[in-house]
Amino acid sequence: MHSSSNSIPLQRVKRNCTLTGTSEQISFKCHRSCDGTSTVEPKDCNNKVLTQTKLGVSKLFGTDRLLDEAHGSYWIGLITIGTPAQSFYVDFDTGSSDLWVPGATCGISCGGTHTFSSSASSTYTLWNKNFTIYYGDGSHATGKWANDTITVGGSISGISVSHQPFAVATSAYGMSSRVSDGLIGMAYRNIAQGGEYPVIWSMYLAGQLTQPIFGFWFNPVTTGSSGGELILGGYDNTKFTGNFTYAPVSSQDSGTTLIAVPSNYANQINTQLGGTYDYISGLYTLNCQTQLLSSFPNLTFTISGRQFVLTPLMYMIITGSGSSNDPYICYSVIQPTYGIVDLQNRTIWIIGDYFMRRFYNVFDMQNNRIGLATSTSYSQLQTVPSTLFTPKSSTTKLDHMWMIYSCLSLTVLVISNPFLACSSYS
Incomplete structure (x- = not known):
């Protein structure tokens, strides 16, 4: 303590x-x-x-x-x-x-x-x-x-x-x-x-x-x-392992469950994850019915030079579909911000609690920074239905890791200047 x-x-x-x-x-x-x-x-x-x-x-x-x-x-x-x-x-x-x-x-x-x-x-x-x-x-x-x-x-x-x-x-x-x-x-x-x-x-x-x-x-x-x-x-200090990685912040917002990004980035990321946009719900879905879990990549945020990794089950939300044929739906936590901007009218990235809950978070308001360390509960995941991720298809579409880099001025929960949020995969 x-x-x-x-x-x-x-x-x-x-x-x-x-x-x-x-x-x-x-x-x-x-x-x-x-x-x-x-x-x-x-x-x-x-x-x-x-x-x-x-x-x-x-x-x-x-x-x-x-x-x-x-x-x-x-x-x-x-x-x-x-x-x-x-x-x-x-x-x-x-x-x-x-x-x-x-x-x-x-x-x-x-x-x-x-x-x-x-x-x-x-x-x-x-x-x-x-x-x-x-x-x-x-x-x-x-x-x-x-x-x-x-x-x-x-x-x-x-x-x-x-x-x-x-x-x-x-x-x-x-x-x-x-x-x-x-x-x-x-x-x-x-x-x-x-x-x-x-x-x-x-x-x-x-x-x-x-x-x-x-x-x-x-x-x-x-x-x-x-x-x-x-x-x-x-x-x-009993609730995290390793050291804190600090990033400068100007403002922060605990306001969304999801990881919300500008629409064009949400489309690019979810396309690489094999996702499709559901116009009824307004959310991206992932193909967890015919695709092996092992074929989904990790999602990595690089903050101040340190990588923070979300495994597939950390960026998926699994819920019942109400259908006997496909009883589950998997939603991506990467969703569009629908044009939300900050006080300077800049498009923002909002990193919500699906990221935050995996890490210990410290807000240092005097030094205008936020610290992140791996939470002691990092490996605890949501319950996976037993019928999920069964091999109905032999095709593995994804074997890449999608990397999201926050390059310069960063707010961990709200990232302004989206052109600084560089993304790539390999």
């Missing part, structure tokens, strides 16, 4: 929005947009609509409970607000910097089960300032700014900071089916809607953390509720 850090155990909880399509399961977050309140691009999700044009921005980081989005649940964490403490389970998001929770008047549009009572907190101070935040998947929240005491990890063992700016939401869109009670941003101050210090920076400035660092480990095993571990102020 890194010195002067706080360790918080994490666990999984199932979400409350049943998914009917693989597209919803692995990419576009039914719990974000499956509220039926307006017409967006139609997708089946409990007979409600689902947007496909933008990938979500918040999900992965948590304290106390970490929930797995890709397997029918997702990551949230415990915080408390006020005096006496009021508990909330929120998303921990590295793509935004603001903390908000539902107010008593928000109703079902805010989702979750807990609302903040300002009158019940003796340390609460209301601002005369409105709050509005939009996320990349089209969801948003509005409300009022305030100050209060915030504790991350629970009131007994967590870390507290007083007079912390946060927002009390009075309305929201795209949040109604969520289990979480709002969101806590873990990114930089320069993207905070109110221009105030995010919670982790406030803790550092108050002397609660010796450095503005947080590390996390994802448990890929979906049985049970244990989802991993979040460390505030350091990292857990």
Whole structure:
């Protein structure tokens, strides 16, 4: 354990929005947009609509409970607000910097089960300032700014900071089916809607953390509720092997399950993997019914000169097809970003948690860098159906390794300047 850090155990909880399509399961977050309140691009999700044009921005980081989005649940964490403490389970998001929770008047549009009572907190101070935040998947929240005491990890063992700016939401869109009670941003101050210090920076400035660092480990095993571990102020050296490889970052976003790249790159990569585009789901599928597993290549990311390898089962999502003839469908985690750009209007590559969960991740905000090391759970894979990858064909189409190189300015979760993301195979 890194010195002067706080360790918080994490666990999984199932979400409350049943998914009917693989597209919803692995990419576009039914719990974000499956509220039926307006017409967006139609997708089946409990007979409600689902947007496909933008990938979500918040999900992965948590304290106390970490929930797995890709397997029918997702990551949230415990915080408390006020005096006496009021508990909330929120998303921990590295793509935004603001903390908000539902107010008593928000109703079902805010989702979750807990609302903040300002009158019940003796340390609460209301601002005369409105709050509005939009996320990349089209969801948003509005409300009022305030100050209060915030504790991350629970009131007994967590870390507290007083007079912390946060927002009390009075309305929201795209949040109604969520289990979480709002969101806590873990990114930089320069993207905070109110221009105030995010919670982790406030803790550092108050002397609660010796450095503005947080590390996390994802448990890929979906049985049970244990989802991993979040460390505030350091990292857990029992959860990785070898040394960290650091890459400079300017911003980071924990917002997608997939590895999302510009459409032309997604087509090139999936073509080399033998994949085809499914216009119904809007996703690339891989031919796992007639092709041997051994014929699929490894997928390698080269970051700051070090190779990080995903084996075929690490970049495939296997799900039931509903057909007796071909009972399984394999989806590629390499999917198009549908024109998403960064704040400088540059096309981006988003490296989602199918990559992240295989490695231990450290965000060093003071030095503007992210560190990656091989997770102790790297080799743990999803369950493979016994009928999958049987040799129905003697043809091996792929014996290449596809290499994706990030060459210069790199954000591990969001890579701008796609011409710097060189790709080749041999």
